[in-house]
Amino acid sequence: MKKILLFAASIFIAGSMFAQTMTDALRLSQYGLNGTSNYISRAGAIGALGGDLTAASYNPAGLGIYTSSEFSLSSGLNWSFTDANANGFMTSDNRANFNFGHIGALFFFKPSKGDIKGFQFTFGLNRLKSYGNRTIFQRDGLDDSFISNIIAEEMSDAYMYDFYESYVVDYDTSINRYTSVFQSTGKKNQIRSFTESGSLNEMVFSLSANVRNLLYLGATIGIPMANYHSNGSFMEELAYAPGVSYTYNEEKDITATGVNLKIGAIFRPVNWVRIGAAIHTPTYYVIEDNLFSEVIYTKRSGADWDPITYDLQSPFRFLGSLAFVLGDNKSKMAGTISADYEFADYSDMKYRLKGDIKAENDINNTIKNFYQPANTVRIGGELKFGTIALRAGYCVMDNPYDKDINDAGAQSITAGIGYKNKNFFMDFAYAYTIGKSKFTEYDYNVINLDHENHLAQLSFGVRF
Numbered sequence: 001m002k003k004i005l006l007f008a009a010s011i012f013i014a015g016s017m018f019a020q021t022m023t024d025a026l027r028l029s030q031y032g033l034n035g036t037s038n039y040i041s042r043a044g045a046i047g048a049l050g051g052d053l054t055a056a057s058y059n060p061a062g063l064g065i066y067t068s069s070e071f072s073l074s075s076g077l078n079w080s081f082t083d084a085n086a087n088g089f090m091t092s093d094n095r096a097n098f099n100f101g102h103i104g105a106l107f108f109f110k111p112s113k114g115d116i117k118g119f120q121f122t123f124g125l126n127r128l129k130s131y132g133n134r135t136i137f138q139r140d141g142l143d144d145s146f147i148s149n150i151i152a153e154e155m156s157d158a159y160m161y162d163f164y165e166s167y168v169v170d171y172d173t174s175i176n177r178y179t180s181v182f183q184s185t186g187k188k189n190q191i192r193s194f195t196e197s198g199s200l201n202e203m204v205f206s207l208s209a210n211v212r213n214l215l216y217l218g219a220t221i222g223i224p225m226a227n228y229h230s231n232g233s234f235m236e237e238l239a240y241a242p243g244v245s246y247t248y249n250e251e252k253d254i255t256a257t258g259v260n261l262k263i264g265a266i267f268r269p270v271n272w273v274r275i276g277a278a279i280h281t282p283t284y285y286v287i288e289d290n291l292f293s294e295v296i297y298t299k300r301s302g303a304d305w306d307p308i309t310y311d312l313q314s315p316f317r318f319l320g321s322l323a324f325v326l327g328d329n330k331s332k333m334a335g336t337i338s339a340d341y342e343f344a345d346y347s348d349m350k351y352r353l354k355g356d357i358k359a360e361n362d363i364n365n366t367i368k369n370f371y372q373p374a375n376t377v378r379i380g381g382e383l384k385f386g387t388i389a390l391r392a393g394y395c396v397m398d399n400p401y402d403k404d405i406n407d408a409g410a411q412s413i414t415a416g417i418g419y420k421n422k423n424f425f426m427d428f429a430y431a432y433t434i435g436k437s438k439f440t441e442y443d444y445n446v447i448n449l450d451h452e453n454h455l456a457q458l459s460f461g462v463r464f
Contacts, residue, residue: 021351021363021366022363022366022367022370024228024254024287024312025312025314025346025349025351025367026349026371027129027131027200027226027228027254028200028224028226028256028258028283028285028287028312028314029283029312029314029315029346030129030344030346030374030397030400031128031129031200032128032129032130033395033412033414033431033433033455034099034101034126034127034128034129034130034455035052035054035057035074035101035102035126035127036052036054036072036074036101036102036459037074037076037101037416037418037427037428037429037457037458037459038052038054038391038418038427038429038459039054040101040414040416040429040431040455040457041380041391041392041393041414041416041417041418041427041428041430041431042338042378042380042381042382042391042392042393042414042416043378043379043380043393043394043395043412043413043414043431044058044340044378044393044395045321045338045339045340045378045379045380045393045395046059046062046321046338046340046380047059047062047264047319047320047321047323047338047340047378048062048266048275048276048321048322048323048338048340049062049065049274049321049323049325049336049338050063050064050065050066050216050266050274050276051065051066053070053072053102053104053106053122053124053126054102055218056104056122056124056126056204056206056218056220056222056262057126057128057202057204057220057222057262058264058278058319058340059218059262059266059276059277059278059319060122060206060207060208060218060219060220060262060263060264060278061208061216061217061218061264061265061266061276061278062208062216062218062264062266062276063106063120063122063206063208063218064118064119064120064208064209064210064216064217064218064266065210065216065266066106066108066118066120066208067108067110067118068108068464069105069106069107069108069463069464070106070461070462070463070464071104071105071106071461071462071464072102072103072104072425072459072460072461072462073101073102073103073104073460073461074100074101074103074457074458074459074460075098075099075100075101075457075458076098076099076101076429076455076456076457076458077096077097077098077099077455077456077457078096078097078098078099078130078453078454078455079094079095079096079097079453079454080094080096080097080132080133080134080451080452080453081093081094081451081452081453082094082133082134082135082449082450082451082452083449083450083452084135084136084137084439084447084448084449084450085447085448085449085450086137086138086139086445086447087139087445089137089138089139089140091136091137091138093134093135093136093193094134095132095133095134095195096132097130097132097197099127099130099455099457100127100201101127101457101459102124102125102126102127103124103125104122104123104124104125104126104204105122105123105124106120106122107120107121108120109121115211115212116209116210116211117210117211117213118209118210119207119208119209119210120206120207120208120209121206121207122204122205122206122207122208122220123204123205123206124203124204125201125202125203126201126202126204127199127200127201128200128201128202128224129199129200130199131196131197131198131199131200131228131229132196132197132198133194133195133196133451134193134194134195134196135193135194135449136191136192136193136194137191137192137193137447138189138190138191138192139189139190139445140187140189140190140239141187141188141189141239142187142188142189142190142443143185143187143188144188144443145180145182145188145236146182146190146234146236146442147163147168147169147180147182147183147236148180148182148183149442149443150163151169151177151178151179151180151183154177160178161301162293162294162295162301162302163178163180163246163295164178164301165295165299165301166246166295166297166298166299166300166301167297167298167299168180168182168246168295168297181238181244182236182246184238186238186239186240186241187238187239187240188236188237188238188239189236189237189239190234190235190236190237191233191234191235192232192233192234192235193232193233194230194231194232195230195231195232196228196229196230196231197228197229197230198226198227198228198254199226199227200224200225200226201225201226202222202223202224202225203222203223203224203225204221204222204223205220205221206218206219206220206221207219213268214267214268214269215265215266215267216265216266216267216268217264217265218263218264218265219261219262219264220261220262220263221261222259222260222261222262222280222283223257223258223259224256224257224258224259224260224283224285225256225257225258226254226255226256226257226285227254228252228253228254228255228256229251229252229253229254230250230251230252231249231250231251232249232250232251232252233247233248233249233250234247234249235248245297246295246296246297247295247296247297248293248294248295248296249293249294249296249302250291250292250293251291251292251293252289252290252291252292253289253290253291254287254288254289254290255287255288256285256286256287256288256312257285257286258283258284258285258286258312258314259283259284260280260281260282260283260284260314261280261281262278262279262280262281263278263279264276264277264278264279264319265277265278271325272325272326273323273324273325274321274322274323274324274325275321275322276319276320276321276322276323276340277319277320277321278318278319279316279317279318279319280316280317280318280319281316282313282314282315282316282348283313283314284311284312284313285311285312285313286309286311287309287310287311287312288307288308288309289307289308289310290304290305290307291304291305292304292305293305309354310351310352310353310354311351311352312349312350312351312352313349313350313351313352314349315344315345315346315348315349316344316345316348317342317343317344318342318343318344319340319341319343320340320341321338321339321340321341322338322339323336323337323338323339324336324337324338327384331384332385332386333383333385334383334384335381335382335383335384336380336381336382337380337381338379338380338381339377339378339379339380340376340377340378340379341376341377341378342376342377342378343373343374343375343376344373344374344400345371345372345373345374346367346371346372346373346374346400347367347368347370347371347372347373349367349371350364350367351363351364351367369402369405370401370402370405371400371401372399372400372401372402372403374397374398374399374400375398376395376396376397376398377395377396378393378394378395379393379394379395380392380393380394380414381393387419387421388417388418388419389417389418389419389420390416390417391414391415391416391417391418391429392414392415392416393412393413393415394411394412394413394414395411395412395414396409396410396411396412397409397410397411397435406437406438407436407437407438408435408436408437408438409435409436410433410434410435410451411433411435412431412432412433413431413432414429414430414431414432415429415430416428416429416430422463423462423463423464424460424461424462424463425459425460425461425462426458426459426460426461427458427459428456428457428458428459429455429456429457429459430454430455430456430457431453431454431455432452432453432454433451433452433453433454433455434450434451434452434453435450435451436448436449436450436451437449437451
């Protein structure tokens, strides 16, 4: 019962009982454009190229390209902007965050003889997704109030408790139902805001090998770790009586730890062509959800909800890649062109709720209707002039939602520059990402959101 109550509590912030739960599943299952600066500047198209520690989280066979050991780390800044259109009323907000990219080490071992030309052991921490964002939107002159809606829906006493204790609603024993001044026939104004922070990082332990400079193999045990915090606020006032308003605040914290396996291969039939493939098993998460909510009107009433734990299974992920390598380290000018394709069926995400089979079945059936298979295509290129490299890329991510529910695809344009000598390298990357999404209110009114993100990052590393 506590699970249902907690999920229901998010109705105020998410718009519907299942919407927040569905979004949480995608939040842990879909990755962003993060990692090393080399990876970002190529828009992530390194599946067949390798030679980058981020490969541990995508195609671990790419680690088999290494012929020396390496230690590297990355960090930068992330700026997100959101524009909201609520029935023609436009609002904008933004948020800036420090962005951790990665830290890791690879150790190269060369056998004295045989077909194995080298094998590598890699461990590190890769950023898979950043959650920093802030959104605000306003709706004025509404006929229907949120309070009228939840009274009509006959929400449970547990749900109505804070509204009752703060005097937003009262209970009329003569008609045996809740009533409120916010049920009046006059117009209402509303403001809603969300602030999100946190990240999804993956600890990786990888083993890779180079077989005769022809075939590269790799496997990674991944341990994703998520920390997500959201702070939502909703204010509703009587338009004809300014100052007569209540505020609902909600804070949500999610911590999750999972495990998965990634295996991959790269085949080099000739020196200038590389073909890659990888498969990721589902990630099996254990999640703890903590929620605090309060209502402020004549007085303040709020409390922490009991923490709940549950499991989530993300979908399988399949990756294919192709790269062309022109020239080598001895050439005055060299370059690469690469493309990656990724497929994931987000309708295969599944919750496991302890002791509540009906709720579990309802949520998983809703996921089937909410989501669909999605493709991601990444294209990247590099031109090298001695120790200097110029890079650029493009990434497009399909909408993972059913098209009748949401439209949340995204596109990224990336660029970067790198310097590398025998033992040291430094890379800078910039990524510009745009996307759209929709937010459905309790009255089924749709708010259109435009998202814009800027990521600037530096990476440093040594090879030994």
